[in-house]
Amino acid sequence: MNQPTSKRLRVDLLPQPELTYPDVVLVVDVIRATTTATAFLEAGASAIYTAASLEQARAFKDHDVVIAGEEGGLMPAGFDYGNSPREALEAKVTGKTVVMATTNGTRAAHLAATTAKHVLLASLYNAHAAARLAHELATEEVAILCAGAGGKVALDDTYTAGVLAEFIQLMGLYDLQDGTLIALATRRTYPDPLEPLSLSIAAQSLQRVGLEADVPFCAQIAASPAVPMLEGRVGDALIFRRYQPQRTTASGED
Amino acid sequence: MNQPTSKRLRVDLLPQPELTYPDVVLVVDVIRATTTATAFLEAGASAIYTAASLEQARAFKDHDVVIAGEEGGLMPAGFDYGNSPREALEAKVTGKTVVMATTNGTRAAHLAATTAKHVLLASLYNAHAAARLAHELATEEVAILCAGAGGKVALDDTYTAGVLAEFIQLMGLYDLQDGTLIALATRRTYPDPLEPLSLSIAAQSLQRVGLEADVPFCAQIAASPAVPMLEGRVGDALIFRRYQPQRTTASGED
Ligand SMILES: [Ca+2]
Ligand SMILES: [Ca+2]
Ligand SMILES: [Ca+2]
Numbered sequence: 001m002n003q004p005t006s007k008r009l010r011v012d013l014l015p016q017p018e019l020t021y022p023d024v025v026l027v028v029d030v031i032r033a034t035t036t037a038t039a040f041l042e043a044g045a046s047a048i049y050t051a052a053s054l055e056q057a058r059a060f061k062d063h064d065v066v067i068a069g070e071e072g073g074l075m076p077a078g079f080d081y082g083n084s085p086r087e088a089l090e091a092k093v094t095g096k097t098v099v100m101a102t103t104n105g106t107r108a109a110h111l112a113a114t115t116a117k118h119v120l121l122a123s124l125y126n127a128h129a130a131a132r133l134a135h136e137l138a139t140e141e142v143a144i145l146c147a148g149a150g151g152k153v154a155l156d157d158t159y160t161a162g163v164l165a166e167f168i169q170l171m172g173l174y175d176l177q178d179g180t181l182i183a184l185a186t187r188r189t190y191p192d193p194l195e196p197l198s199l200s201i202a203a204q205s206l207q208r209v210g211l212e213a214d215v216p217f218c219a220q221i222a223a224s225p226a227v228p229m230l231e232g233r234v235g236d237a238l239i240f241r242r243y244q245p246q247r248t249t250a251s252g253e254d
Numbered sequence: 255m256n257q258p259t260s261k262r263l264r265v266d267l268l269p270q271p272e273l274t275y276p277d278v279v280l281v282v283d284v285i286r287a288t289t290t291a292t293a294f295l296e297a298g299a300s301a302i303y304t305a306a307s308l309e310q311a312r313a314f315k316d317h318d319v320v321i322a323g324e325e326g327g328l329m330p331a332g333f334d335y336g337n338s339p340r341e342a343l344e345a346k347v348t349g350k351t352v353v354m355a356t357t358n359g360t361r362a363a364h365l366a367a368t369t370a371k372h373v374l375l376a377s378l379y380n381a382h383a384a385a386r387l388a389h390e391l392a393t394e395e396v397a398i399l400c401a402g403a404g405g406k407v408a409l410d411d412t413y414t415a416g417v418l419a420e421f422i423q424l425m426g427l428y429d430l431q432d433g434t435l436i437a438l439a440t441r442r443t444y445p446d447p448l449e450p451l452s453l454s455i456a457a458q459s460l461q462r463v464g465l466e467a468d469v470p471f472c473a474q475i476a477a478s479p480a481v482p483m484l485e486g487r488v489g490d491a492l493i494f495r496r497y498q499p500q501r502t503t504a505s506g507e508d
Contacts, residue, residue, distance in 0.1 A: 177455065
């Protein structure tokens with residue numbers, strides 16, 4: 001038996017251009033981008049492209065894709081879907097590529113992608129699966145990168161990071177950092193996930209546009225085993241696909 | 255009697271260049287800059303100048319000032335003092351100006367100073383006095399700006415923000431924001447301030463240079479009534495002096 005060696009379990013509460021990621025990153029924008037991306041995979045989408053802007057998403061319109069995203073919480077003109085996970089789960093997207101354009105979550109994913117070995121999209125909705133996969137992939141560090149909102153830390157993302165950190169700690173020895181302890185403290189303060197999510201500025205913004213029913217959806221813990229994993233790029237967009245355990249038969253890779 | 259109107263109680267866990275401050279800011283770098291600045295005022299210093307770099311601090315050397323600061327936790331060459339609050343409290347600085355050069359705390363103070371009406375330096379050491387003064391000065395918002403460390407949130411600063419936020423909430427009605435709820439959760443998770451301060455990366459760095467005895471000093475709550483308050487600038491440095499209630503002798507208010 002090998003001596004267990006501890007990896008780092010790091011939580012960054014805000015994306016910062018100077019931060020680098022040597023290993024695995026779980027990107028969290030729980031209300032709503034990373035929840036919605038997972039819901040589109042649950043609905044059968046074959047890939048999620050995260051576009052860096054509404055314009056870049058629109059540039060995919062001629063292709064055989066559906067385009068989803070938000071502007072001030074609502075579906076932008078010319079888009080097929082908004083950024084609602086309830087809507088995503090019911091969407092007719094089997095076998096299709098969904099191009100998503102959101103603000104905070106996309107920025108965090110693109111920051112992580114510049115340096116990380118593995119980038120996963122995580123939420124409460126896929127928390128068990130995302131935590132397990134991050135733990136299995138990591139050789140030195142699991143970083144949880146919260147999207148935040150407008151340059152400020154977000155209660156909903158910080159809480160979700162705490163839930164993920166708790167699960168990851170159950171699976172192995174990890175050195176914790178300041179951000180991790182803050183996220184764990186936040187998680188332990190609120191036994192019911194609906195409370196911190198409802199208190200967040202993100203939920204308040206949804207309420208102003210009548211989309212508050214998305215909040216209980218985002219507060220479900222571990223309802224989905226789907227984990228969007230970065231597989232490549234197309235132009236400035238990142239390509240995420242549902243993680244599939246690799247079958248190492250002679251020929252059967254995919 | 256006036257209807258009470260609520261002000262905002264905001265906590266920013268990291269300085270961000272795009273953030274602006276319309277009213278009062280409490281800058282927190284509890285290990286150690288804002289604790290040490292307060293200790294110099296307790297020791298009788300007439301002013302603290304926060305210099306933007308070691309070089310800028312050295313440029314004051316010809317003047318009748320003492321120069322304090324740190325580089326990797328230790329006193330830089332040519333300086334009179336390090337950044338230790340224990341040392342600051344015993345320093346022979348009565349009536350003198352202390353020029354301080356630190357990294358994270360200075361950056362946060364300078365960011366706040368670009369837009370805020372009032373900038374105060376806060377720590378656990380002066381927590382009651384700083385919270386009370388911020389509450390009294392504020393007309394629309396008290397912002398607590400944590401210095402963080404190297405682009406990451408700091409457990410010690412976040413905890414201190416939670417302590418300050420608790421005190422401020424005792425004094426009036428405030429609308430809370432996401433960062434405030436995270437700081438309060440962190441504060442409530444650790445009843446003994448020495449625990450989160452000792453767990454922080456800042457404390458671990460001090461331990462590596464044999465200065466861990468500064469941590470219990472920084473963990474004292476409300477031992478000092480001195481609050482460094484921004485009064486002006488000299489070159490690129492900010493000038494802080496101990497807040498003195500204004501005596502308007504005609505009417506005796508203070
Ligand atoms: Ca969000
Ligand atoms: Ca289409
Ligand atoms: Ca510090």
